[in-house]
Amino acid sequence: MGRGERRRTLGRLREIAQVATKHGFGYVFSRRGAPEADGLEGETAEERATRGRRLRETLEELGPTFVKFGQLLSTRPDVVPPDNIAELRKLQDEARPEPFEAVRQVVEEELGLTLEQAFESFDREPIGSASVGQVHAARLPGGREVVVKVQRPGAADTLNADIDLLYRIARITRDRVKRLSFIDLQGLVDEFAKTVRQELDYRNEARNDEAVRRNFAGNEHVVVPRIHWRQSTGRVLTQDRIEGPTLAHFDLASLDAEERRTLAARMAETWMQMIFGDGLFHADPHPANVIVLGPDRIGLIDFGMVGRLSQDDRESAIRLFTDIMSQNTARLPRDLRALGIRYPRELEEEFSLRLQDLMGRYMGMSMDELDVREILHELFGVIYELEITLPSRWILLDKALATLAGVALEISPEFNVFETAKPYARKLLYAKYSPERIAGRVQTDMGRYASALLEYPIQFGELLEEFKDGEVHVAIDLEELKDASDKALTAANRLAIALVAAAVILASGIIGTFVREGPELFGLAIIGVPGFVAGLALFGWLVVGMIRSGHW
Secondary structure (H helix, E strand, C coil): CCHHHHHHHHHHHHHHHHHHHCCCCHHHCCCCCCCCCHHHHHCHHHHEEEHHHHHHHHHHHHHHHHHHHHHHHHHCCCCCCCHHHHHHCCCCCCCCCCCHHHHHHHHHHHHHHHHHHCCCCCCCCEEEECCCCCEEEEECCCCCCEEEEEECCCHHHHHHHHHHHHHHHHHCCCCCCCCCCCCCCCHHHHHHHHHHHHHHHHHHHHHHHHHHHCCCCCCCCEECEECCCHHCCCCCEEECCCCCHHHHHHCHHHHHHHHHHHHHHHHHHHHHHHHHHHCCCEECCHHHHHHEECEEEEECCCCCCCEEEEEHHHHHHHHHHHHHHCCCHHHHHHHHHHHHCCCCHHHHHHHHHHHHHHHHCCCCCCCCCCCHHHHHHHHHHHHHHHHCCCCCCHHHHHHHHHHHHHHHHHHCCCCCHHHHHHHHHHHHHHHHHCCHHHHHHHHHHHHHHHHHHHHHHHHHHHHHHHHHHCCCCCCCHHHHHHHHHHHHHHHHHHHHHHHHHHHHHHHHHHHHHHCCCEEEECCHHHHHHHHHHHHHHHHHHHHHHHHHCCCC
């Protein structure tokens, strides 16, 4: 880093510290460090109540990169308090438009053509402008109406410089605000950097758009714009223009109550199809990203942020929603573990009790009365308080569902988004136990077992080579050796009893089947019955012993 660059970095850090101090977060940058009394732990009730608003105003004042970082934080209910999440979701990624000549230069550099060669017409004034790029209406040769997203000159350099500053701030905050020690701040910046750098390459958004468009091919209720690849690069994205107002600018008062319900249902069904049907979903159902083409027809734009869920992920999510709606409290910890949510064993009892308390408040309510959105909100509040971290794929899903539920309520206050999920839930649960899925799982498992068996001789040979070369070191803890020996002896005894029981049952079955003389019971020779009963008794004794020991 040169002297001039170092001076600019220090100047920007000083500016950030001044803005943070102005909004009540100066303790983060205090040289003497912030004791708990000066940091989050020492906040008054009034300061705690305004923390979310002050954080939002700080990020807005610091500029577009910090606004985008705040938008990322708004998707993390596991690390940000619920009241702060609500404030951060108000952040809007808006910026002053670039001069038209700068836009022309980027387009011509990227496409290798003059603007007039690439487009029949190109509006000078942008439709919208954000921190990374801005959107212009245009027309292709031949008359097709399109919109063109053009990246700002120097956007990558600006974002990378601000990301470096965010890493510094993350280190400072980690060292000086102990209350936030459970949050992987560096990991958050890593996630932000990855997201932003993907966003800088418009080809990623174009591929997402095309994938969703294929999934909705033939669906007359959902329109996804076509990408024009000849006029698209990493910094220029050209796609069909969908004529119509965005939901953010649509006059809902022009629709009657039934039409509003239809529109809310169309949005909900579209996202449920993406989430639970396709496993690829638009992660930001913000009103600005939905175009209203009619009460039962919508267009989707801006696929810069998408989420992906595997078949197993979708089945796990459905089980969680099903158990929430059926108020099956006992299964919730298991459902959350299936989602990949991990927490220390010492928190298991407290987590279970908190979940039972949460669900207890909804006990006795009918399915129509249950507000799954509120339950999920409280569930993530518990996760935050217990400092449990969520896998990133579920963070995007939570953001999408929370935004979708809020938008649907604005359209039709009596509409319940999660009612729309029921058909998809049933379909997924039925599909899980279909003969094709079972056969597929058996085939996959057999392949894994066969692969493992084929690798055993190689691994055993490598182990012998290590023994031969003296590379294997064995450490023995004598205090635990007796306990391990007792456990091994118990396991061996149980294995022997199981083998004997199986042999007796099998032998008795063979005798009972093939002996044709003498009395019979249920079509079997009675001479085989005593052995069969004895084998079952041994097996029962073995099972009872395992249950009483608590070890399976």
